[in-house]
Amino acid sequence: MSSEDDQASQTSAGVFGRLTSYGDLGFSRFIRRAFLNSAGLDDEDLARPVVGIVNTTSDFTTCHREMPQLIEAVKRGVLEAGGIPFVFPVMSLGEILTNPTTMLFRNLMAMELEEQLTSQPMDSVVLLGGCDKTVPAELMAAASADLPAIQLVVGPMTVGDYQGERLGACTDCRRMWTEYRSGRVGEQEIAQINAELAPSAGTCMVMGTASTMACVVEAMGMSLPFAGTAPSVSSQRLRIAAATGRQAVELARSGRRPSEVMTGAAFRNAIIVLAAIAGSTNAVIHLTAIARRLGLDIGLDDFHDIAQQIPVLVNCKPAGANYLPDLHRDGGVPALLRALEDVLDLDVLTVTGKTLRDQLAAADGPQDYQDTIRTLDDPLQGPGALVTLYGSLAPDGAVIKAAAASPHLMVHEGVAHVFDSLEEVEATLDDESLQLTPEHVLIMRNIGPVGAGMPEAGSIPVPRYLARQGVRDMVRISDGRMSGTAYGTIVLHVSPEAAVGGPLALVRTGDRVRLDVPGRTVDLLVDEAELARRRAALALPSPPARGWRRLYATTVNQAAQGADLDFLR
Ligand code: FES
16 A cells, blocks of 8 residues: 555545455555546546545526536535545426426435445535435435545525516415415416526525535534525525535545434434424435434424424425525524424534534524514414324325414315326316315325335325315325425325225215314224225235336335335335
């Protein structure tokens, strides 16, 4: 080994880690050096710790449009701190341009990244993501590889404006589309509104899944202060990117691993923050999957129990009125953590090597401006933003975002109308001959993990003819998900799902269904003898014939377990 190799191995494995196998270690180092030299790297470069930078730029992921600038800033930070940056591509999951849903590919992205983290020579990694599934996929990979890692998101979009009204993706996309379907907004207006819904680069700027994950990851200590909320187009985001690069070099030298940061206590903090921001129901699936990669058993009841104790403090859509740039202006996640400090474990270690307590003490920003961030004594809403339900329709559990549901539907019994596929919804929902009423319960099935990869189609629209009568919400129940930006009285993640023979598969149009959110139940009011007859006649769908979709459908577990592949836990 040369003196440079020797120096590198004392601080980290560096570029001579994870050598390609040729059956001759000397030759492996020799040929690696030749190819690194070909990239313009000299011996001084080769002695530095290696920081991998995950590039999830894609023209199909419009939310990541500013990522190339962030990558340059991270590289600058890495070089300033004495590391050597290596940027590498990982599949990018853009929520809006992927069919049928990015959720079908979250685990594929996690697998791809895990293999890159464990086969290429790097001492730490900066996980650059943002759009909904990218952050959970990256953290699942980092958890499994347990390589020193730090998260950097692209940050939220700025807010749009239409005739003085603030607009944003995608709570207002859904609200305005409902107004258009009801006839209150015309063709020309909806076209103008469309141009203002996503007015800049960045992720959706309401408390959807991307914002939720960005906030809980910062709360968990896996990113730097303010990294969750600084706007995508701000200079602060560039400064955070450079600081993230410098921190990644420190991580490479210290060897601090994700398993030291993402502990059970850190997940508990994250779930407290999830409740306080009335965050996306998708975070329940993602946090469960990440935790299980680390051998931590987090289940639906953990989310429910914490949500019953923690009120909603953050006033952002869809549960509130404001947007992520407002949350950032009012102090971002550090201010929120200060508001929650009586209930958090502040002694957890963060990615900086400091405790959360020390990190909060050092974070600047507003200390007492309480517009978007309320206090525990003066919350936006009481506890219970998220409720997990059980019952004859969901023996293994289901989830409802009570904070974004209609109070008058929290206890509701009605007649079921069943949709077996999204194609059926598209073809028949607005057909007045179905004679649906606001009291009907709409069942959307076969869109669970096995059935369809779990698209965000649980929030099927209110039928157009009812919307025109002023109906804005109905009880909807499904084995799929909904966007974190959506709202309504919508029971999601019903488990087990219809495609594996769960009770949702046995419902027939005309059955009575009862939802009792305060009582935590969702039941099919059909007697057991009839259900047994239906069960005996049930034919389950066959899995796809080949490729990733077959591997996914035959190995994915249910939403309550995080919808990970059973062999990746
Ligand atoms: Fe990318 Fe909303 S579509 S974050």
